Amino acid sequence: MASLYILIPVALVFCVIAIKLLLWAISSGQYEDLDKEAWRILADEEDPVEPDSDAKDNPATSESDKQ
Template sequence: MASLYLLIPIAIIFVCIAVAVFIWAVKSEQFEDLERQGYDILFDENDDSTKSEPPSKASKVEKKS
């Protein structure tokens, strides 16, 4: 019974911390656009697309001349 006097306030403190973290997450828009993260795994964005592109046809024509 004496342990309840310690455990109940600790549980209330943990609940208050969890609610505060949840409110912070909502206010800082952590839950906005949740679908984008799911699609990021499926579709790869190539930032260095200029490096991986094959040479254009114009450069092939110039080399033949």
């Protein structure tokens, strides 16, 4: 049981790290849009057309992509 004296402080250190990470993520704007991300992860992605800057620079591709 004496191991508790080490394990609990270790758990606290992890807790501190988790809080730090979370605060960093909030500050960097990753939680700005909770509704959209919650929806997006469950939405069916049938249309894999992604904004890809390389493809856009090529006029041939962009023409065929055009509606």
